Amino acid sequence: QESGVRNQESGIRNQESGVRSQELGIRNQELGVRVLRSLIAHCPLPIAHCPLPNPHYPITQITNMVRVRVRQHVNPLANKYQTPLNPVGWEKIYTKLNQPLHLDIGCAKGKFVLQMAQLKPNWNFLGLEIREPLVVDANRIRDEYGLTNLHYLYCNANNSLQPILSGIPAGLLERVSIQFPDPWFKNRHAKRRVVQPELVAELAEYLVVGGIVFLQSDIKFVADEMRSRFFDNPRFKVQGNGEWLAENPLEIPTEREIGTQIKGEPVYRVVFEKAL
Numbered sequence: 001q002e003s004g005v006r007n008q009e010s011g012i013r014n015q016e017s018g019v020r021s022q023e024l025g026i027r028n029q030e031l032g033v034r035v036l037r038s039l040i041a042h043c044p045l046p047i048a049h050c051p052l053p054n055p056h057y058p059i060t061q062i063t064n065m066v067r068v069r070v071r072q073h074v075n076p077l078a079n080k081y082q083t084p085l086n087p088v089g090w091e092k093i094y095t096k097l098n099q100p101l102h103l104d105i106g107c108a109k110g111k112f113v114l115q116m117a118q119l120k121p122n123w124n125f126l127g128l129e130i131r132e133p134l135v136v137d138a139n140r141i142r143d144e145y146g147l148t149n150l151h152y153l154y155c156n157a158n159n160s161l162q163p164i165l166s167g168i169p170a171g172l173l174e175r176v177s178i179q180f181p182d183p184w185f186k187n188r189h190a191k192r193r194v195v196q197p198e199l200v201a202e203l204a205e206y207l208v209v210g211g212i213v214f215l216q217s218d219i220k221f222v223a224d225e226m227r228s229r230f231f232d233n234p235r236f237k238v239q240g241n242g243e244w245l246a247e248n249p250l251e252i253p254t255e256r257e258i259g260t261q262i263k264g265e266p267v268y269r270v271v272f273e274k275a276l
Contacts, residue, residue: 073182074130076156076192081130085153085160087167095148099124100174103165105157106130106181106194108255110138115252117142117150124172127152128164158199165206173206176213178226180256183219195226197233204235207274212239214250216269218260223268235276245269 074081091097100123104113107127117125127150129135135154142150153164165173184192195215203213213230217223223244230236248257249271260267 073184076130076158076194081156082159084163085155087163088153090168093151094124096124098169098172099149101126101168101172102175102177103173104128105176105178105199107138107152109134110141110152112177112179112252112254113150113152114138114141114145114147116250117147118145119251121149123149125150126164128155128157128160130154130156157194158196161199161202165202168206171208174208174211176203176207176211177215177250178213179216179254180218181222181226183217183222193222193225195229197229200229200233200236204233204274204276209274209276211274213272213274214269215272216248216257216267218256218265218267220266220268223270227270230272235274236272237275239271239273242270245271 102113102116102123102125104110104125104127107113107129108131110127110129113125113127116123127135127138129138129152132154135152138152142152153160155164178195181194182192184190207213213236215223215226215230217226227238227242231238231242248267248269257267
């Protein structure tokens with residue numbers, strides 16, 4: 001009898017755990033919908049051209065539309081990511097190659113540059129992402145919108161930036177954004193973080209004088225490290241007094257940025273300018 005009672009109690013606890021998991025899943029779905037609706041509210045494009053679901057769809061329909069199954073964390077030091085990208089024939093990608101270029105490193109699903117490309121047709125946009133399924137899907141969506149000033153590349157930015165940028169005509173790279181990169185919390189994983197001194201040096205080589213780099217993260221130690229890496233390169237100078245920016249200087253916020261602000265958490269932002 002005692003064994004039966006214990007089994008019943010265990011079953012009740014499992015049921016309660018299942019209910020809590022369901023409630024957590026519902027809260028996460030609701031947060032995701034709030035993020036999407038906030039993104040739509042911030043989108044400067046007409047609703048017919050906004051690359052997001054209709055905010056009045058049911059929650060389940062919205063979450064099904066945006067769900068992409070992909071690993072959240074990808075180790076850039078793994079063997080499969082050590083082969084640099086081959087040079088790219090940019091004249092076959094951008095209809096107007098000589099427009100200024102905005103490079104977004106770690107673009108994830110690419111919605112930020114997708115909206116930017118529609119908002120600024122006189123700029124070219126390039127998103128780099130190490131998770132191939134996201135790149136495939138982003139280029140598919142780009143084609144559906146018929147955008148000729150936007151492209152996504154599947155690559156490891158830490159070993160492919162030089163072959164990518166060396167093929168772009170000099171003087172075109174005017175803006176770079178690195179937004180909410182993977183923090184890799186453990187110290188032994190610090191080399192996996194995207195903003196390494198070598199990447200900063202390569203950006204300094206190809207960015208035009210006066211060009212800007214916009215950095216932001218919701219993890220302070222990551223933001224501090226990124227800021228320090230650019231401070232340490234003499235070819236960059238910080239805009240303003242070096243304190244964190246209260247507002248995003250770009251026209252479009254990212255999904256992560258909106259979600260962080262909805263939760264009432266801080267975002268750490270800074271802009272550097274190439275001086276030399």
